Amino acid sequence: MAAVTYELIKESKESMARLGKLHTPHGVIDTPIFMPVGTQATVKTMSPEELEEIGAGIILSNTYHLYLRPGYELVQQAGGLHKFMNWSGATLTDSGGFQVFSLGDLRKIREEGVEFRSHLDGSKHLFTPEKVMEIEMALGADIAMTFDECVSYPMDYEYTKLAMERTTRWAERCLNAHHREEQALFGIVQGGMYPDLRAISARDLISMDFPGYGIGGLSVGESKSLSYEILDATIPLMPRDKPRYLMGVGSPDFLIEGVIRGIDMFDCVLPTRIARNGTVFTSEGRLTIKNAVFKADFTPLDHHCDCYTCRNFSRAYLRHLFNTGEILGLRLTSYHNLYFLLNLMKQIREAIAADSLLTFRREFLSRYEGKEVK
Amino acid sequence: MAAVTYELIKESKESMARLGKLHTPHGVIDTPIFMPVGTQATVKTMSPEELEEIGAGIILSNTYHLYLRPGYELVQQAGGLHKFMNWSGATLTDSGGFQVFSLGDLRKIREEGVEFRSHLDGSKHLFTPEKVMEIEMALGADIAMTFDECVSYPMDYEYTKLAMERTTRWAERCLNAHHREEQALFGIVQGGMYPDLRAISARDLISMDFPGYGIGGLSVGESKSLSYEILDATIPLMPRDKPRYLMGVGSPDFLIEGVIRGIDMFDCVLPTRIARNGTVFTSEGRLTIKNAVFKADFTPLDHHCDCYTCRNFSRAYLRHLFNTGEILGLRLTSYHNLYFLLNLMKQIREAIAADSLLTFRREFLSRYEGKEVK
Numbered sequence: 001m002a003a004v005t006y007e008l009i010k011e012s013k014e015s016m017a018r019l020g021k022l023h024t025p026h027g028v029i030d031t032p033i034f035m036p037v038g039t040q041a042t043v044k045t046m047s048p049e050e051l052e053e054i055g056a057g058i059i060l061s062n063t064y065h066l067y068l069r070p071g072y073e074l075v076q077q078a079g080g081l082h083k084f085m086n087w088s089g090a091t092l093t094d095s096g097g098f099q100v101f102s103l104g105d106l107r108k109i110r111e112e113g114v115e116f117r118s119h120l121d122g123s124k125h126l127f128t129p130e131k132v133m134e135i136e137m138a139l140g141a142d143i144a145m146t147f148d149e150c151v152s153y154p155m156d157y158e159y160t161k162l163a164m165e166r167t168t169r170w171a172e173r174c175l176n177a178h179h180r181e182e183q184a185l186f187g188i189v190q191g192g193m194y195p196d197l198r199a200i201s202a203r204d205l206i207s208m209d210f211p212g213y214g215i216g217g218l219s220v221g222e223s224k225s226l227s228y229e230i231l232d233a234t235i236p237l238m239p240r241d242k243p244r245y246l247m248g249v250g251s252p253d254f255l256i257e258g259v260i261r262g263i264d265m266f267d268c269v270l271p272t273r274i275a276r277n278g279t280v281f282t283s284e285g286r287l288t289i290k291n292a293v294f295k296a297d298f299t300p301l302d303h304h305c306d307c308y309t310c311r312n313f314s315r316a317y318l319r320h321l322f323n324t325g326e327i328l329g330l331r332l333t334s335y336h337n338l339y340f341l342l343n344l345m346k347q348i349r350e351a352i353a354a355d356s357l358l359t360f361r362r363e364f365l366s367r368y369e370g371k372e373v374k
Numbered sequence: 375m376a377a378v379t380y381e382l383i384k385e386s387k388e389s390m391a392r393l394g395k396l397h398t399p400h401g402v403i404d405t406p407i408f409m410p411v412g413t414q415a416t417v418k419t420m421s422p423e424e425l426e427e428i429g430a431g432i433i434l435s436n437t438y439h440l441y442l443r444p445g446y447e448l449v450q451q452a453g454g455l456h457k458f459m460n461w462s463g464a465t466l467t468d469s470g471g472f473q474v475f476s477l478g479d480l481r482k483i484r485e486e487g488v489e490f491r492s493h494l495d496g497s498k499h500l501f502t503p504e505k506v507m508e509i510e511m512a513l514g515a516d517i518a519m520t521f522d523e524c525v526s527y528p529m530d531y532e533y534t535k536l537a538m539e540r541t542t543r544w545a546e547r548c549l550n551a552h553h554r555e556e557q558a559l560f561g562i563v564q565g566g567m568y569p570d571l572r573a574i575s576a577r578d579l580i581s582m583d584f585p586g587y588g589i590g591g592l593s594v595g596e597s598k599s600l601s602y603e604i605l606d607a608t609i610p611l612m613p614r615d616k617p618r619y620l621m622g623v624g625s626p627d628f629l630i631e632g633v634i635r636g637i638d639m640f641d642c643v644l645p646t647r648i649a650r651n652g653t654v655f656t657s658e659g660r661l662t663i664k665n666a667v668f669k670a671d672f673t674p675l676d677h678h679c680d681c682y683t684c685r686n687f688s689r690a691y692l693r694h695l696f697n698t699g700e701i702l703g704l705r706l707t708s709y710h711n712l713y714f715l716l717n718l719m720k721q722i723r724e725a726i727a728a729d730s731l732l733t734f735r736r737e738f739l740s741r742y743e744g745k746e747v748k
Contacts, residue, residue, distance in 0.1 A: 041694065045701045048686075070669070070694040078672055078690060086686045295444070298452055312422075312460045316452060320415065320444040327419045327701055 002211050004143055004184035006031075006243040006264070010352065016235060016262035017352045022058070022243055024142040025182050026082065026090040029057035030349060031243065032259045034250065034341045035092060035267040040065050041075070041085040044272045045327075045334040048087045054307070054339045055346070058090035058142070060267045063135055064099035067125075068118055072138040080140030091141040092267070095132050095174075097148040097188070098216070098248070109149065111166065129173035137180040145214055146174040148188040153221040160192035168204045175208055186212040186245065193226060195233035202237040212243040215263075219249045228257055235262040252281060252344055253369055256361050259348050271337035276330050278322045281340040283364075285371025287315075289333065293374060294319045307339035308332075376585050378517055378558035380405075380617040380638070384726065390609060390636035391726045396432070396617055398464040398516040399556050400456065403431035404723060405617065405638040408629060408715045409466060411646065414439050415449070415459040418646045419701075419708040422461045428681070428713045429720070432464035432516070434641045437509055438473035441499075442492055446512040454514030465515040466641075469506050469548075471522040471562070472590070472622070483523065485540065503547035511554040519588055520548040522562040527595040534566035542578045549582055560619065562588040567600055569607035576611040586617040589637075593623045602631055609636040626655060626718055627743055630735050633722050645711035650704050652696045655714040657738075659745025661689075663707065667748055668693045681713035682706075 009019040020031040036043045036051060039062045043051055051059065061081055066072060078084035081091050100107050100116045107116035113128030129147045136144035147170050149163040167190045178185045187210035191197030205213060215234060218227045231246070238244055243264045249255065250268025258266060271281070278289040282302035289301070300310035301318065309318075309332040321329030344364075351360035383393040394405040410417045410425060413436045417425055425433065435455055440446060452458035455465050474481050474490045481490035487502030503521045510518035521544050523537040541564045552559045561584035565571030579587060589608060592601045605620070612618055617638045623629065624642020632640060645655070652663040656676035663675070674684035675692065683692075683706040695703030718738075725734035 040698045040700055041691075042700050042702045045705075047702065047705070065698075069698050070690070074670060074690065074694075077670055078688065084688075084691055084694075086691075296448060296451055314452065314458075316444070316448065317415075317458055317460075320448075320458075324414045324439075324443050326414055326416045327704060328416045328421065330701060331419075331421070331705075 002184060003182050004211055006212065006241060008241060011240075012352050012357060013355050014358050015260040017259050017357050018262065018264070019349060019352050020243065020264055022090075022264075024058070024090040026088065026142055027057055029090060031264040032345055032348060033057065033265055034255060034345050035060045035265060036338050037062075037267055037269045037272065038085065038087075039269065040069065041081060043338070044276065045331045046338070048085065050335060051087070051338075052089065054335065055342050056089060056338070058092060059087065060092045060094065061139070061141065062096070062099060063093045063132065063139065064096035066093075066139060067096065067135050068120055072135045076138040076140070082140070090143070092143040093136050093139050093141040093145065094247070095136065095145040095147040095188075096127055097145075098150045100127055101150050101152075111169075113147075129170040130177040133174050133177040137178065137183065140180070141183065143184050143186055143212065144178065144180075146171045146185060146187050146210075148190055148216055150190065150217045150220070151192050153193070155192050157194055157197075160194055161197055164190045164192070164197050164201050168201060171205055171208060175210075184211045186210055186214050188214040188216040188247070189234060189238075190217050191234075192217055193222060193230060195230065198230060198234040199237055202234055206237075206239060210242070212245060213238060214245045214247050216247050218246065219254070224254065224257070227254070228261065231258065231261040231263070238262075250341065252341070253365060255341070255344060256348065256364065259352070260357060260361065271341050272334045275333035275337040278329070278333060280333050280336050282373055284367055284373050285369075287373035289315065289318050290322050291319075291374070301333075301336055302340070305336065305340065305343075307336050307343075309336040309339075376558060377556050378585055380586065380615060382615060385614075386726050386731060387729050388732050389634040391633050391722075391731050392636065392638070393723060393726050394617065394638055396464075396638075398432070400462065400464040400516055401431055403464060406633045406719055406722060407431060407639055408624065408719050409434045409639060409641040410712050411436075411641055411643045412459065412461075413643070414443065415455060417712070418650065419705045420712070422459070424709060425461070425712075426463065428709065429716050430463060430712070432466060433461065434466045434468065435513070435515065436470070436473060437467045437506065437513065438470035440467075440513060441470065441509050442494055446509045450512040450514070456514070464517070466517040467510050467513050467515040467519065468621070469510065469519040469521040469562075470501055471519075472524045474501055475524050475526075485543075487521075503544040504551040507548050507551040511552065511557065514554070515557065517558045517560055517586065518552065518554075520545045520559060520561050520584075522564055522590055524564065524591045524594070525566050527567070529566050531568055531571075534568055535571055538564045538566070538571050538575050542575060545579055545582060549584075558585045560584055560586040560588050562590045562621070563608060563612075564591050565608075566591055567596060567604060569604065572604060572608040573611055576608055580611075580613060584616070586619060587612060588619045588621050590621050592620065593628070598628065598631070601628070602635065605632065605635040605637070612636075624715065626715070627739060629715070629718060630722065630738065633726070634731060634735065645715050646708045649707035649711040652703070652707060654707050654710050656747055657741055658747050659742055661747035663689065663692050663703075664696050665693075665748070675707075675710055676714070679710065679714065679717075681710050681717075683710040683713075
């Protein structure tokens, strides 16, 4: 029996959306799901109990960051990522691919792997598919991702093809190097903005029979309509009985559009990153808490939210905390934004169950999209 | 009936230590007690629930800081400090005296009051006893403190006398200006390092019959043995039936020594401030979490502590959080340090009840004083 299996519960009558269950060694997770990101073995500002409280069943950690600090040997020595950070839910580690490619001039790509310099101290390192598997196995998440090459946007057809083919060869090397039974290894479909390359990538990875598939290289600067086109062209080629994970996506509208196109899993630093700048999601659009208009506003962030922050604190108090640089402010907005997205995913699942997701999308977006609370 | 009353439960047979209960409109607090400091209407990094969890019955907020941001009118409009910050326990506000005197060149002291410039934007302000009462009444804490002049150390006899006498006149003006029934106003004994001035200050303030007394102007740079001498000379002059509050003291040894000399209440930013620098109290001395020796130490901060942090996280993980600048690290050490002091006060109360405080002091200090966990 595989470490992680996907159980298809229901396919929507009105779209590609589906309900499922992801069975992992650390719990069963209802999909579609959003995974909070704990880059450095901590979801910024949050305690593990708070993550449980908001219903996070699975979180993501970054291989690149943990490799640099504290080092994967140390995490292994601690008994793995779960024990190290005291998280009893499920975990997923990315492969570091996206991070090392984002280093720009600091990295060189070869067939063997990627040589890069640490963004922290300039020290030299080499990530090969085999090395990344060694690291991810040591970290011991429930789900590991293959080492892939994510091209920047825009990128010409020739290079995108070359990178996609290398990603496929690397996926094969990852598969050969991976031998941790209690960990599932997901492949990553690449191919940039070219539907025919996406199709080749999907076909070749599917032939390797991974227990799940990431879709990488989207939300890298292209328009949303282009991302949706690529999803429309790619997802129908993917197997029904495996989970599909759209990497690096976390804006409310994109989550809904992704689910409608058949995505089961998402992750993104967006909710916690904007929270630390004082921007929150609300059912009536985004809200920037530092705005003077909230100075004496004693109502909650979101008038339709029942999260801990909204039940207990006012916009005026949160504005004060941000104006004075108080850490509690960062905690409360981070909590709210993650709750908002996890609650959105719950509403999405309920709408799929009721075959009303398209109505839900229309109603949600009419209140949210392009709006700002003022 | 006064807003806040002190009930004397037991006087120690072996020292000046005593057990009591402070009855406030927001709960009954067992004394001796340590009050966490929430300078800007938040105890740094902590949620109100976490403060409750560690047993904080009363917290302190700073009048000077709240006056500047968000402004006392706004806190009043929110329904007072408790509602503004969502804290259901008791609160105390200092008078801003210590803060404005700490501004140095930015302030001028006159009989009328203190003219000062904001440390934030240089704007000009005037704190008079009457103005401070207006602010503290608006903030609405359970206990307000009179506006006093805290002299620096060292300071000559003449000026210390002058400042002490002015503090007494200001205390009288505060008393006349204060008219908030549900709030108690405590006087502050000054007199620097001169026992005869302390005696005059105590006598004159006691004649005004405040429901409680602060002892200000200690722990300002003098040696601990000198502070203890001043306490020894002052406290026997103070009434048995009123609470005694030693302002700005929070190191474990000083707490024990203060209680032994008859103190009932303490406050200090020390536990949360050093926590944010990665230094924690343990039963075996202080510990600096960034030290390399803790890199692979998977044991808790304090091997004898049962707080949330110690039950769930290792030194290695905390070191990683500090090395990577993660906010959860600041939360966990702040939580631990406050728990440590509140738990110390609980042990002190139990030792007074058992008439074994002197033994407790000897045992505690033999493990703690001058020690560093390495």
